[in-house]
Amino acid sequence: MARKLITFDFDWSLSEQDTDRWVFEVLDPKKRRQMKTLKATVQWTDLVAMKMKELHADGKSREQVEQALKDMPFHPAMKRGLENLKQRNKDVDLVILSNSNQVYIQTILEHQKIAHLFDAIITNKAEWTEQGCLNVSRRVDPNGPQHNCAIGCSPNMCKGQELEAYVAAKGGWEAYQKVFYVGDGGNDYCPLLHLRSQDTALARYPRPLIARIEREGNLKCSVVKWVGAWEVEEILDTL
Ligand SMILES: [Mg+2]
Numbered sequence: 001m002a003r004k005l006i007t008f009d010f011d012w013s014l015s016e017q018d019t020d021r022w023v024f025e026v027l028d029p030k031k032r033r034q035m036k037t038l039k040a041t042v043q044w045t046d047l048v049a050m051k052m053k054e055l056h057a058d059g060k061s062r063e064q065v066e067q068a069l070k071d072m073p074f075h076p077a078m079k080r081g082l083e084n085l086k087q088r089n090k091d092v093d094l095v096i097l098s099n100s101n102q103v104y105i106q107t108i109l110e111h112q113k114i115a116h117l118f119d120a121i122i123t124n125k126a127e128w129t130e131q132g133c134l135n136v137s138r139r140v141d142p143n144g145p146q147h148n149c150a151i152g153c154s155p156n157m158c159k160g161q162e163l164e165a166y167v168a169a170k171g172g173w174e175a176y177q178k179v180f181y182v183g184d185g186g187n188d189y190c191p192l193l194h195l196r197s198q199d200t201a202l203a204r205y206p207r208p209l210i211a212r213i214e215r216e217g218n219l220k221c222s223v224v225k226w227v228g229a230w231e232v233e234e235i236l237d238t239l
Pocket residue numbers: 009010011012013183184185
């Protein structure tokens with residue numbers, strides 16, 4: 001049994017920007033500024049949903065949103081590392097675990113021509129209306145049972161519980177010889193608590209995840225710091 005799992009956060013981990021913020025920086029910086037204030041009182045996924053509706057009402061088209069996503073920075077080394085890994089090693093599952101949304105991520109992966117490399121994308125829901133408005137909604141329906149994570153995950157999704165559910169569906173932790181988790185944000189700390197001693201967290205520096213690991217500790221897995229995507233590629237090249 002040599003199967004490996006590599007789980008990627010998307011914003012500032014697999015990609016070189018934050019999708020939710022980038023779209024508004026490109027298409028409507030005034031809304032981007034408003035989000036900075038509103039995020040203190042409105043749940044982030046709900047805030048993105050609200051601002052996307054306003055963007056549509058203001059006349060911005062589906063094509064403009066898609067173009068902004070295609071223009072978002074993506075490191076060629078990350079892309080190359082994943083392509084080479086999947087070609088060389090069929091015993092690796094690649095999964096995205098992200099607080100962005102299905103449409104943003106799918107649009108970018110297809111534009112970068114790497115969508116076929118991923119086995120699962122676990123994220124918030126999103127769909128285009130016929131009029132070209134992007135409807136974004138939480139992965140965990142606010143009207144249904146809540147995840148009640150005690151580690152601090154936002155109500156839209158608990159990354160630890162989502163990782164646990166994915167692994168369980170694949171036959172449990174014994175199905176994987178080694179699990180990697182590539183992340184940068186404070187909400188990437190919860191899933192790391194599920195990793196074992198043989199697993200590795202690849203935490204981007206200088207970003208909030210590193211700070212949380214140093215402050216709260218309590219991890220069984222090893223932690224490797226990285227700054228540039230080329231350093232993740234170096235690790236992928238060894239698998
Ligand atoms: Mg991130």
